[in-house]
Amino acid sequence: MFGRKPRLAWLTGVLTTGVAAGLLTAAPAHAVVGPAVKDGDFAFTAQLDIGGQRSCTGALVDPQWVITAARCFADRPDQSTKVEPGAPKLKTVATIGRTDMSGDKGQIADIVELVPHADRDVVMARLAKPVTGITPVTVAADPAAQGETLRVTGYGRTEDEWAPERLHSAEFTVKAADTTSLKIGGADPANAAICAGDTGGPAFRTVSGRPQLVALNSTSWQAGCFGVDAAETRRDATSTRVDNLNSWVQNVRYRPVFAGAPWAKATHIATGYFTGGSAGGTRHMDMIVRWNDAEITLYQGSDEKDGRGPFSAEYQLAAPPKPGKTSIWQYAKQFTGAGFGGGTDGLIVRWGDGELTQYAHVDKSGFHAEKQLAKPKNDKWPHARQIAMGRYTANAQRDDMIVTWDDGRVTLNSDLATNGLNAEKTLMKANTAWKEAAQITAGEFTGKKTADLLVRWSDGAASIYPGVDADGFHGDISVRPRMSFWKNATVVAAGAFAANDRANDIMVRWASGAVSLYPGVDAAGTHTEIQLVH
Incomplete structure (x- = not known):
């Protein structure tokens, strides 16, 4: 009453x-x-x-x-x-x-x-x-x-x-x-x-x-x-x-955070459980965004128990540099969320000079347990094109890294937390086709024992490689044909955003600054597009 x-x-x-x-x-x-x-x-x-x-x-x-x-x-x-x-x-x-x-x-x-x-x-x-x-x-x-x-x-x-x-x-x-x-x-x-x-x-x-x-x-x-x-x-x-009206409902739900941020300036997105939680629980994944002024923002995923809306909690992990100053994050070439075991997820960052850095844990207060995996100006890592961390081997709590190279090779480094960069295996020899991989991200779209790899090609095509493991690729699923509008995708990230059981949602930031969410991507492809930012 x-x-x-x-x-x-x-x-x-x-x-x-x-x-x-x-x-x-x-x-x-x-x-x-x-x-x-x-x-x-x-x-x-x-x-x-x-x-x-x-x-x-x-x-x-x-x-x-x-x-x-x-x-x-x-x-x-x-x-x-x-x-x-x-x-x-x-x-x-x-x-x-x-x-x-x-x-x-x-x-x-x-x-x-x-x-x-x-x-x-x-x-x-x-x-x-x-x-x-x-x-x-x-x-x-x-x-x-x-x-x-x-x-x-x-x-x-x-x-x-x-x-x-x-x-x-x-x-x-x-x-x-x-x-x-x-x-x-x-x-x-x-x-x-x-x-x-x-x-x-x-x-x-x-x-x-x-x-x-x-x-x-x-x-x-x-x-x-x-x-x-x-x-x-x-x-x-x-x-x-x-x-x-599912897309409209989701658009309204996500609007508070996505309407208030300059998404045209987002250059990198990494996903993971940086503030706690895990797959299969009540938590949705968190999202870390690097903006073009080198500011780093952590958006906390919603929890069915805490009453928060999608990404409603926001934390600044790195401030933009003051006039006349520089920030280390200005030089980040790629980064990807990763689970190294024992607490919150972390990041792998590839810098413009070829240095590779592991942050074992990232949370609301910043970056922790920094470890240099490759020194600056080395002979190898400046030739890396894209990196993606995912569960590609039997290490359920610790992720592996897939790398595409400028000669078209694709390699797998298993269990970075234990092996560093030592355990590397070639999944694809040098070739012309994989030179055109514009973005890659790990996801769980097909329910295989190991993670899938989503690839956005430079010609606008997009493919899912199901259940990638140490033995390589096991077929591919076309998500978008050549010359599709995905040619305008500038950032692609997979995560458990709309659900909390599998990382099978895809977030895309387009060249126009628009942002789309594709929830529940599976072996049949993308089913619904939710325009979070028009």
């Missing part, structure tokens, strides 16, 4: 006009007639109090973002879904994770910013503070099929309660679908309906025990709902699809 207005007062603001007249699109859907939800279930469901005048429902899709129906914030929700971006006109409070509204569980936060979708009844609402301890729901990547059963949750009316205190849930069947919406009806038509109190409520499927958000409640006939004319018998509803 919010305690400042009786719940009845703000529920009476929910619109029901148009139902009796048979206008489906004029009657916002607002809640679910169905069984009460057990404490703690579907905790990502959010209850919204909008100025004490309206009640809506939403879904937590990020520790600091709730997605809901845009019409919740429209001046005339029965006539329009148009909402201006920015702060909501009415003070809006979100309660997340409180199954029983008469209790005190869950968390409460003001909504301080609205980001409406351009042409759909959807809005992203930013919370004043991130939610902790509640796992956001994942936006589905696959559309709902006709006949599929989805679950809908909501806080509003039931068939015999004007202002129920508990979250309710029911199953609905997809009857039809188009590019923007779903027509749904109760799986048990006599006992399921969407009623007043839950505009924006989530419709989701569960896959391997994890919910996937498919759509949001938009409009409903509301038969069987408390206060609706008994002559109304129609229970069907219309939900707005969000499965095909």
Whole structure:
């Protein structure tokens, strides 16, 4: 309970006009007639109090973002879904994770910013503070099929309660679908309906025990709902699809950090677990960026438990030089994140004069345990073109290094933490083709026992070499054809950015300064492009 207005007062603001007249699109859907939800279930469901005048429902899709129906914030929700971006006109409070509204569980936060979708009844609402301890729901990547059963949750009316205190849930069947919406009806038509109190409520499927958000409640006939004319018998509803808005949702989530940094000036990106965590845990990977003024920034990856958004924590590891001064980082030619065992990940840096340096650990406070692997102005390392650290041998906790050379050779140095540069093996003899490898990065795209190698070629082609190991390459997978727009990629890095199980997301900084994220790259290639910076 919010305690400042009786719940009845703000529920009476929910619109029901148009139902009796048979206008489906004029009657916002607002809640679910169905069984009460057990404490703690579907905790990502959010209850919204909008100025004490309206009640809506939403879904937590990020520790600091709730997605809901845009019409919740429209001046005339029965006539329009148009909402201006920015702060909501009415003070809006979100309660997340409180199954029983008469209790005190869950968390409460003001909504301080609205980001409406351009042409759909959807809005992203930013919370004043991130939610902790509640796992956001994942936006589905696959559309709902006709006949599929989805679950809908909501806080509003039931068939015999004007202002129920508990979250309710029911199953609905997809009857039809188009590019923007779903027509749904109760799986048990006599006992399921969407009623007043839950505009924006989530419709989701569960896959391997994890919910996937498919759509949001938009409009409903509301038969069987408390206060609706008994002559109304129609229970069907219309939900707005969000499965095909995944890129837009992710763009909004990542916007705070990517909108505030000069990404056109990013020259290098290294990924790893520099601030703790590991693959398969709750942490996403961190990212280290070198800018063209030699400043070095560490962006901490989000954690499902700490309530941080994507890369929301930022640390300066090296400041740009003062006027008339120089910085060692001005001379970094390449660097790559690496795991050397025993703590946070580190870096391998190749400098312009051929020196090669290992930093065994990097964290929020800087670079630690520096070791010179190759001296400056040596005869060998000035001829290296690209370097990439990855798990290419049996050393699960310590990475190996793949190097491309200016004569087209490709070599593997195994377990630098133990062997230094001594254990080198040639994977590819000198050749013309590998001279054209413009960028390389290690990733885990195919699920092989060892890491894959992503190569961006100078002609715009991109390839994945699955499961590279000491025996060499084992086939290749074309990700982009020759003369593709990837010819304009200037920085390519792989990491676990959008998920935390495998380093199979790709970050690309383009020559224009734009930045794209490709989540979930696999043996079939890149599936979705999220434009983080346009």
